[in-house]
Amino acid sequence: MAQGGELWTKMLPVTSANNTRYEPEASVLLIGMRGSGKTYLGKIAAAELGWEYLDADEYLEKFNKTTCKEFVQERGWDAFRKEETKRLSDILDHHPHKTVISLGGGIVETELARNILKEYAERTGPVVHISRDIHQIIDYLTHETERPPYSEEIQDVFNRRKPWFDECCSHQFVSIVDPEDASHPSSVFARVTQKRWIRTKEEVRTYFRHITGVEPNLAPNLVAGRRSYFLSLTIPDLTAQPELLDESQSDILTGIDAVELRVDLLSLTGVATKPNIPSREYVTQQLAYLKHATPLPVVYTVRTVSQGGAFPDDAQDELFGLLHLGVQLGAEYIDVEITSPHEKIEALAAVKGFSRIIASHHDWSGNLKWSGPDIERYYATAARLGDIVKIVGKANDLKDNISLSDFVEKKGAAKPFIAVNLGTNGQLSRILNTTFSPVTHPQLPVAAAPGQLSFAQIQTGLHLLGQLPRKKFFLFGSPISKSPSPTLHNTGFSVLGLPHVYSLHETTTVDNSIRQIIRMTDFGGASVTIPHKIPIMEELDDLSPAARLIGAVNTITPTQQGDGTTRLIGDNTDWIGIRNSVLSKSRDNWSAKDSGLVIGAGGTARAAIYALHSLGLGTIYVFNRTKSTAVRLAGSFPQEYNILVLDSISEVEIAPPGIIVSTVPSAATTAGGELKLTSTMFCRVGGGVVVEMAYLPKVTPLVEMAIKVSEESPESRWDVVYGVEVLLEQGYEQFRLWTSHRAPRRAIRERVIQLYDTT
Secondary structure, three states, rough: OOOHHHHHHHHOOOOOOOOOOOOOOOEEEEEEOOOOOOOHHHHHHHHHOOOOEEEEEHHHHHOOOOOOHHHHHHHEEEEEEHHHHHHHHHHHOOOOOOOEEEEOOOHHHHEEEHHHHHHHHHOOOEEEEEOOOHHHHHHHHHHOOOOOOOOOHHHHHHHHHHHHHHHHOOOEOOOOOOHHHHOOOOHHHOOOHHHHHHHHHHHHHHHHHHOOOOOOOOOOOOOOOOOEEEEEEEEOOHHHHHHOOOOOOOOOOOOOOEEEEEEHOOOOOOOOOOOOOOOOOHHHHHHHHHHOOOOOOEEEEEEEHOOOOOOOOHHHHHHHHHHHHOOOOOOOOEEOOOOOOOHHHHHHHHHHHOOEEEEEEEEEOOOOOOOOOOHHHHHHHHHHHOEEEEEEEEEEHHHHHHHHHHHHHHHHHOOOOOEEEEOOOHHHHHHHOOOOOOEOOOOOOOOOOOOOOOOOHHHHHHHOOOOOOOOOOEEEOOOOOOHHHHHHHHHHHOOOOOOOOEEEEEEOOOHHHHHHOOOOOOOOEEEEOOOOHHOOOOOOOOHHHHHHHHHHHHHHEEEEEEEEEOEEEEEHHHHHHHHHHHHHHEEEEOHHHHHHHHEEOOOOHHHHHHHHHHHHOOOEEEEEOOOHHHHHHHOOHHHOOOEEEEOHHHHHHHHHOOOEEOOOOHHOOOOOOOOOOOOOOOOOOOOOEEEOOOOOOOOOOOHHHHHHHHOHHHHHOOEEHHHHHHHHHHHHHHHHHHHHHHOOHHHEEEEEHHHHHHO
């Protein structure tokens, strides 16, 4: 699989996204209105890139030894603008690489500064316009007093500057602030909830790592040897149905590798009547909302009427204006019809940065022959203009699908190739297509094209054709009779139309029965629990970096090699389950000033230590009944983990932990158990997070104590992560490792919680 992906990468044309016009690691400039979030988002972007952050206003204040407010009061706005432009040149000279630079809102007021920005955006690096709803900006600035006040209405300032922001930027990032947060404008960027902060951080990371090329946000399954899919959204207003894109309420985004935004179908009226040209502002809002809702790559498509869409055929300037907007907003894949003017396509390719061009040709007539001369010409043109080739015909009968398959096989893997036939007769081609198959979903109002299938329907079809054999998955361990894992994974398989089966295999040791199972030809993978997490490692061919450092395995994944052999890879998803569960509950951005406590010293404790270190905690305490075991555990991790083994729980009073993870059986925390519960464990001001890895009973003595302290001391509120929540999070990651697809979280969670509550 990796070899096929490398082949496609090596054979991309000169115009491909791995040849950007920007200097490697060129600094990123942020422009936008005061109050748009440049500082807040810029600091996140710098942290996620691993770069420095520089605020131009602070730079100017340090240089002039006075605040910007005092400078304007003493010398006026004109002098300030001249000084601001001078310092801009200094900043670019001294910080040309690996720096996120936030510029003042009025930098675009000066023509010389605008010329500097435009030249930088054209030749050197990204200039990102951070935009935000103007009404929220006005609310924010009404309460903001640190910087010099405007001498005119904020709306007038915005109206004057907006064309300059558009003129000077190469990219645009839309800062979405929820109404609940916007009601507190004086501290809006500090008040976001943890859930929204995590999503914003993820969104900023994805966007800035993509446009800089640090980590382009491209679909990992879009390589030779794997099947990949994108969901074709046909919703005129995404904001009107937020539940569809919320993984806690909908499974519409599961199984897929990207999501297609049909720009031509966007409409404020609810239905896109032909011809339809949505405004740039509306498209910006819709794409920004989509990227805020999901980290999945976006396929950005503007389909004209003759191509089966709603956009007018004779509005090429407007069409390419919207395509360029897609690049600015960070759309990862831009779909362009090869019947469009080639000079416009080439101009788009020249500025697309690290995004990919899908060069498409659609023929709805039914006259396109996959064995005729025209198809060769279309393919050659699309291959020259794009990074990915897409040709869509119409099947008149079953034979047309066989001809299509023969043509795809003849072209080989020189470049990713999407090839499908429209109509009911063409559904077989959709099942056989391996690259970015467009799919629909039952929750969508209509399919994007005749004959389009859902992800689950394609998997069922592949199985019936013998292209997706049933695999067997297992849980190894003891005792496991009450494990929710079969419900978790079998629900996921069922929702996505996968034919696989997950079952229990209970043994007290890693015996011959396990050795035989993991070498079966239909073995799909296994979960591993106590007491096998450490001894199972001897039976495997390789370990992931995380499993190797943790020293324990909870997941086995068979991987096919190029020579046809299979290697068994041991991984550990327990740490991911712990980390994600903490992030979903916590109210802090954990850092080296914080500490954590791990109770226990077995395989799960090792995963907990790894998770706490990944969160940035500076000190990790470990308590175990047998201290020597904990000492050996601590010694197996690098010194920078700063693991301190405790003689008693009361020692944590020195630096009260913000996160407590218990990896011992629930019976160990009873009155006669190994852990003597005391309130000193929870004496951290502000509280923290308790992770209880035992999932039965739901309320363990540790959880009961955390709840009691929270009720008695509101200033020390503790959020509780129940064992079933960690089980779910680590299970979602197992599902992805085994199937290469994201798990249907909503359906799985509903079934597992239902089982959990009745146990």
